[in-house]
Amino acid sequence: MKVIDRRRSKKSKPKKTFFKNSGIKEIKSEREPVTFSDNLVKNILFLENNQYGVIEYNNLIPEKYNDSVEFMKHGTKRVIGRLEHLASDYTAQDCIRDCLDNTSSGRYSGGIFSIDEGFEFEIKLLNCLEGLQLLYYLHKDKRSALSVDLYDGNSNNVGLDAIVSLSSRTKGKSPYDSIKFSRVPILDNGRKKEILRTLRVEHNCEYRDYDIRRESKHTEDVDLIRRNFCPHEFAAYYSILSSYLDNDERDKAKVMFDMSLFPFPTQLSVDFHKKVEHQTLIQESSDKNPRLLKEGEKEILMWCLVHRLGYEKTFKPERKILEYNWDKSCLPSYSK
Incomplete structure (x- = not known):
């Protein structure tokens, strides 16, 4: 398989305080270490507020990948849906539910929703969460910009067009x-x-672009375009759906939800994500000291959460997504 990478390299840029991940010093501050090498999901969820976790685990990212960046780009993707499987009584979310309830492991670098043999969307669980976090921030911070313009006059035939403007996390x-x-x-x-x-x-940003891949299908080589969803686009989609809810157009919001190509996190997934970002370190045998988790390791842990707990607890929202608690000082334990 030949891969042509047209993405720009991501450069580290300072984020606003709300979006900053905790450093090693912050994670350890006034907390006692708890080390574990198995039952990773359970042990992370069970961490108390006065504890931080140290994962003792070699090669959480499969050894055949040189680093986290290579894994996130070339690692195994879980197919979470195919357009051809949809029917009047079987929506995209139904497809995602069935796929997330039947994962064989947690070592995925993302999900794939296939539109046809030549085009598919890539979905990172981390991006789903970061997009929801961005939307929460935009609604809570009055200085931030968020506007949604809807053009649905001919939605019966061609669907909705929408333009969303939102503040950056940078x-x-x-x-x-x-x-x-x-x-x-x-x-x-x-x-x-x-x-x-x-x-x-x-949308033009450094988080997403197109990958054009040439793959062998049966006896032919075909070009496969893989389109990556970025956090800003998740936030934009969430904001469009929320606009319909705010205007009491629940039927339209329901169709948007049902036909969404990506899952919607629950509060439990948000809490797990916060614990991974602000309460967890990792130490391999080659590491002198515990270190911060890499992006690929975080993505794997999110898939491990799905694999262990299933779709309903992790990506079937139980209430309005804007009511979730994103306060990183509030890290509830799920031990009871």
Whole structure:
């Protein structure tokens, strides 16, 4: 398989305080270490507020990958849905539910929703969570910019077009003013599957672009375009759905949810994510001291959570997603 990488390299940029991950000193501060090498999900969830976890585990990222970056790009992806499987009574979320309830392990670098043989969307669970965190921040911080313009006059035939402007997570950066969704199904009719087939997102940022891959299928070589969803686009999609809820257009919001190509985190997933970011370190035998988790290791841990607890507890929201608690000083234990 030949991979042509057209993505720009991500550079480290200072984030606003709300989005900063804890450093080693912050994680250890006034806490006692708890070491463990198995039952990773359970042990992370069971951490008390006065504890921090140290995962003693070699090669959480499979050894064949040189580093976290290579794993996130080339690692095994879990197929979480195929458009061809959808029917009038079987939605994209139904497909995602069944796939997340049947994972063979947690060592995935992301999920794939296949549109057809030549096009698919890539979904990182970390990006789902970071997108939801961004939307929460935009709604709570009155200085932040968030606007949603909806164009759904011809939604029966071609779906919704929407433009969302939102503030960046990066310090001193102007809002992203052109996240455009086209062909989003919002009506419960016989065309919603075909509308979803033409879904497109226009947005320019360093987190996403297209991968063009040449793969062998049967006896032919075919070009496969893989489109990556970034956190800003998750936040934009969530904000469109929330706009319909705010305007009491629940039928449209329900179709948007049902036909979404990515899962929606629960509070438990948010809490687990916070514990991984702010309460957990890792130490391999080659490490002199415990270190921060890498992006690939965090993605694996999120998939381990799904593998252990299933879709309903991890990615089937039980209440309004804007009501979740993102306070990193509030790290509840699930031991009781």
